Amino acid sequence: QHVNYWIHAQHLLADGAKMAKSAGNVFLIEELIERGFSPLSFRYLCMTILYRHRMNFTFTSLKAAEKALTGLRQRVWRWSQEPEVSGHTSEVAEYRRRFWEAIESDLDLPGALALTWEMVRSQLPGRAKMGLLLEFDEMFGLDLGKAPTENTVAENITTTLKIRGGHREQSDYATADSLRGQLASEGYLIEDAVGGTRVRPKTSLELRQEKWPSVSSSREVESYLDQPAELDFTFILNAYGYPSDVRRCIEGMLRYTGDHSVEAIVIDNGSTDGTGELLEEMLGHYPELRVVHCDHVLGDAASKNIGLMQARGRNIIVLDGSAEITGNILDTVAEHLNDPEVGIFGPWGLSTPDMQHFHEEVDSGDADAMQAYCMAFRREEVNNVGLMRECFRFYRNLDIDYCFQFKDKGFRVVADSSLPLVRHEHRQWTELDDNQRDELSRKNFGRFLKRWGNRPDLLLAADAVGFENQQKFHH
Incomplete structure (x- = not known):
């Protein structure tokens, strides 16, 4: 059976001080959402600390966790567009073995997370890495499998992207950059890669940070x-x-x-x-x-x-x-x-x-x-x-x-x-x-x-x- 509640067995610190209502340094999940953060970013942050150790919560570390989580989501989105592959069974099995070894070693989530990033940066094909990452996410609970659906864009955005691609093929980079700016102002992030151009909606935090530093x-x-x-x-x-x-x-x-x-x-x-x-x-x-x-x-x-x-x-x-x-x-x-x-x-x-x-x-x-x-x-x-x-x-x-x-x-x-x-x-x-x-x-x-x-x-x-x-x- 799955665990319903996950409780850290140490005090939670905030900017180095014990988090407490009497200290005036308590933050609610609703407040994090209001400030543009995904609540799953806090879950990710918790996984960077062994459950029996104190965690020092800072918004700097939360922003880093949000950035890392966004990076994993975008990789799933990118890999989902790659062709299926076969082989590499021994490498996949070795990563799987090491992952569960970390989990079974006093619930070493920080170690499992580090192993996950090692796998993500490995030379395995994208589809193989996506399969492992989604398998690992059954333990992490970061909803990484939802990334391709969340990155679906409207038809008019796709049309603009195709027009921009045409200008890039004709080396009309000034117009292409102008269209990139237009899409950015509408809340989309453009990624030009060797395999083509990708577009995704900006996250709530990315939109908020664009307003002002x-x-x-x-x-x-x-x-x-x-x-x-x-x-x-x-x-x-x-x-x-x-x-x-x-x-x-x-x-x-x-x-x-x-x-x-x-x-x-x-x-x-x-x-x-x-x-x-x-x-x-x-x-x-x-x-x-x-x-x-x-x-x-x-x-x-x-x-x-x-x-x-x-x-x-x-x-x-x-x-x-x-x-x-x-x-x-x-x-x-x-x-x-x-x-x-x-x-x-x-x-x-x-x-x-x-x-x-x-x-x-x-x-x-x-x-x-x-x-x-x-x-x-x-x-x-x-x-x-x-x-x-x-x-x-x-x-x-x-x-x-x-x-x-x-x-x-x-x-x-x-x-x-x-x-x-x-x-x-x-x-x-x-x-x-x-x-x-x-x-x-x-x-x-x-x-x-x-x-x-x-x-x-x-x-x-x-x-x-x-x-x-x-x-x-x-x-």
Whole structure:
């Protein structure tokens, strides 16, 4: 009998951290499909790891699995069009023996998969390889036999392909290339080979990736931090959805720039609600705008780090989508950041006497921390204090943690609530229920305390108490 359920006997990691709802790094199969992936690509990815070992799920590895699966499907499609062959029975039998040897060796699917690719790249005839691959797929369950049917194209596409072939025979490659482009724009991929030209529909992921390039982590983004600043200001926005909020925030950024040279870097953080399309549209209207698309939802710190690494402005202003600039803030920001003692400046400061409660708001002057609705700092200091810690996936308390990175280097945090900004509904907060907010906030504050809890010397209060001297954590 066939097995109905296949359960990995180790924790599933996501980008190196245990995947858990409380960590905010859980992905559902439905979400993978929404982002253009075949659910069978995840099955393929699981087969690359022995079932008793941990698997580190990343979207980079998932894209590689999708590419490999697509490659197998296209080979089945191609081989199905080749003539039947006879012979090669000994080679076929040897591959079959080695395959089942791997399967029977503690369900060594990674070994069986490696053997499969060895067979696929062998000198066996295509039909023989297809027979073995479909036989192996009875164990893998990748539905490879459906490939020829899925690649069926409409009659008008076949007609266009024949016309293109005629132009190629007449060496009219310009027209042939034009027809290739036409077919590509209609969602088809053309493959010219020795045996003729093949056409197939593009996969959902291929169609999605054609819309715009995307990244899977901050590690994939080039850093400009070692290069000289080219502009006066860089605005950074982590766009976590809600297109109307994103538009309002960007328009506020770029409406009151005065004589300053600015850029706005917006990270489309894995949105599926039209935010990406809105940003592409706005690129045509705002030359100061730069957009980085992410293929899934990154953590808040990772997303903002993309903006920090890409920034070319002398001063950086990180805004939240709930904040709207309603007047000139740049002159005041520049004035405060010209003071070498000031590390972070913004409108909404916080203070605490005991490291546990950052609830006291500071309207003017020195503060212990700055809320991330709007926080500004000099670009040159990022290399000094470091990027944001990417263990902070949820936004809350990341701002406090980053402020302490500045304070640890001797910088002040200064507030001025007279800056012309308005705070609207904060969607990252209101979209979660109370229990989710509390759990995610608590975990982040624990990360903050683990690093900074024994540093009351960084607080403004002369009698400040560190967390290590207190009995319990009430945040």
